[in-house]
Amino acid sequence: MNLARLISEIAAKYTDKPAIIFEGTTWTYRDFDRQVQHYAVALTHLGIKKGDRVAVQLPKCIEVLFWHFAILSIGAIALPLNPDYRPEEIVYFLTDSSSSLFITTRHLYSKVQSAVQHLSDLQILFNEETTAPQAEEFTEYATGGDDIAMICYTSGTTGRSKGAAISHRNLIANTQALHQAWAWSDRDILLHVLPLFHVHGLNVATLGCLHAGATMIMFEKFEPRRVWETLVSKHCTIFMGVPTIYQRLINEWANLEPKPDLAQMRVFISGSAPLSDQQFYQFEKLTGFRILERYGMTETGMNASNLITPEHRQAKSVGFPLSGVEIRIVNADGHDVDVSQVGEVWIRGANVFQGYWQMPEKTAEAFVDGWFRTGDLGFQDANDNNRLYLVGRAKELIITGGFNVYPKEVENVLESHESVKESAIIGLPDQDFGEKVVAAIALKDGMNISPEILIEHCKGRLASYKCPKQIFFVTELPRNAMGKIQKNILAQQVL
Known part of the structure; x- marks a missing residue:
């Protein structure tokens, strides 16, 4: 029950097939798996072991993925960090997690050096100066399903950011549920324009693609015209974005002549923020595609999704619970509300995280009898198989x-x-x-x-x-x- 081992086993089935094409450079599944193993060996040479925290703050590059799956391979815990985090934020994340290793670039480190150099137990590794051992292969995957794979820090709009401890089992269960919900196959080609420090780009997009044995075309940066052109020229079948990305794609459409032929596309997926009904209808009017909106969060991965069949997607709705996910809508007293009444969304399932890192009180507050209190407000439509709609955050x-x-x-x-x-x-x-x-x-x-x-x-x-x-x-x-x-x-x- 090690996520990296699962991906390695899938790679063995698709050895010579392109796994990732990053800015024109192709890595087959064999190439990718070998690189992950080499980077895992490099980590063991540095003394990193099971349970150690390894923070990765890099611009979007292929090495982010090599390091990430290598960290998981040896049973260590990955902390993906936004390259735009300020020194005070980086110090907090490194200190709160008691990280053993900080993988970054010289340029990024120069911005935080004065703030982190007092952390005497922290090793610093510069990505551009790393050469992974090529002669050794890593074969031991020292984890169980409930061992922590990642600590992902919440946005921290109120109070201290909390580190959501996500297990290998959480990630595998959620990936398998999405595979079923979105009908992933090894024939899919995903165009990836999302950041890799966020669960959307890393766990939903990248992991979903690799798990399916599909091919991922990855851009360093999002450029609307280039997206439209690539969707056509590379015969892409899946695209994932956030509402801001979709708005910019909508804006760029008027400048395109001829209009893109999207006959090979299967699905456009949106998440990370609410998609407006205006964006939903405008995108459909222009392209003929209804965007598939889903509902997830750092602590749980994906909880619900509109159906893969376009006619069953609705504006402003995040759809139905994924396989293995249970949803309740409760009032302030913790009692189930009547169907179609607004209440707080509670979640239970194998996708739900283990708790907040070193915050037992916050963890206790977040759970009631095994149900995770999301803080999201929503209701279910009694006339549409309890379809879920979100109306905001409880704190809002x-x-x-x-x-x-x-x-x-x-x-x-x-x-x-x-x-x-x-x-x-x-x-x-x-x-x-x-x-x-x-x-x-x-x-x-x-x-x-x-x-x-x-x-x-x-x-x-x-x-x-x-x-x-x-x-x-x-x-x-x-x-x-x-x-x-x-x-x-x-x-x-x-x-």
Whole structure:
């Protein structure tokens, strides 16, 4: 029950087939497996052993994958880190995890050296100066299914970032469920434009492709026109992105002549942030493809997905539980709500992480009788086989004058206005009502409109208590690396 061993066994079935094509350079499954084994030997020469934490902060490159699966091979624990993290963040992650080895580049290290050089037990390894031993092969996979494979730190928008401890069993179970849900096959060709430090690009896209024996064409950076051209020229069948990526693909479509022939494509998949119904319908109108939206999080991997059959995909819905995943919707007292009522989403299954690294209190708070409290608010549609819809985060729920306001509902109404590109609803303190509904809005290019008109637009479609009491305009909504809107930053801007 070692994920790297599973991938090695799959590689043995597809030895001469291209596994990864990174910026024009091809690695067959045999090449990839050998490199992973060589890098695993290099780690053992450095004294890294089962259970040791190894942090990897690299720009997107093939070595990220060599190191990652090598770390898992020897039973060590991988910490993928964003190259854009600041020195204070890097120190926290390295210290909190008690990492034994930090793999990075000289350029990135120069930015954090003064902050981390006091960590006397930490080895530093520069990727560009590493030569993996070529004469030895690694064959021992010293882990069980419940051993930790990765520690992935949450975004930390409130309080300290928590390290989600994810086991080999978690990763394998989730990959197998996605293989079934998305009908992966060894004939698939995935175009990969996502970061490799995030679970979306690493665990969902990369792992899904390798597990299927498929081929992955990987770009260092996302470029809209190049994506459209490559989907056609390389006969790609699968593409994964975040809503920001899909919006840029939509924007680029108007500049394409002739329009891309996407006859060979199977599915476009979106995640990491909510896809607006405007993006869903516009993409379908332009391309003929309904984007498949799914629901996942760092702690659980993927929980739910729309069906692979296009006619069973719905805007604003994240679909149905994956195989092996159970979902409950509960109220504040922990009791199941009536079907179609909003409540907190609870998850149970082999995909759910082991707990927060060295935070037993936070772990205890996150679980109730084996159910993980996601902090997401949602409801199930009784008229559509309990299809799941998400309406926001529990911490983002606004209670104004005793009434609950779910930000997503108001955002959908605002974004239905022709002048609005995107919006974010936040709750701010109010003396009379406890909280007031406030909207941050980015307008479409060339548009100019008053807050009053947008408020009236809402009043025609929503109960008055749900309508924004204040609107402020921004050029762009602040987002993290995976496209999630950072509402805490907006709140700071307006307070």
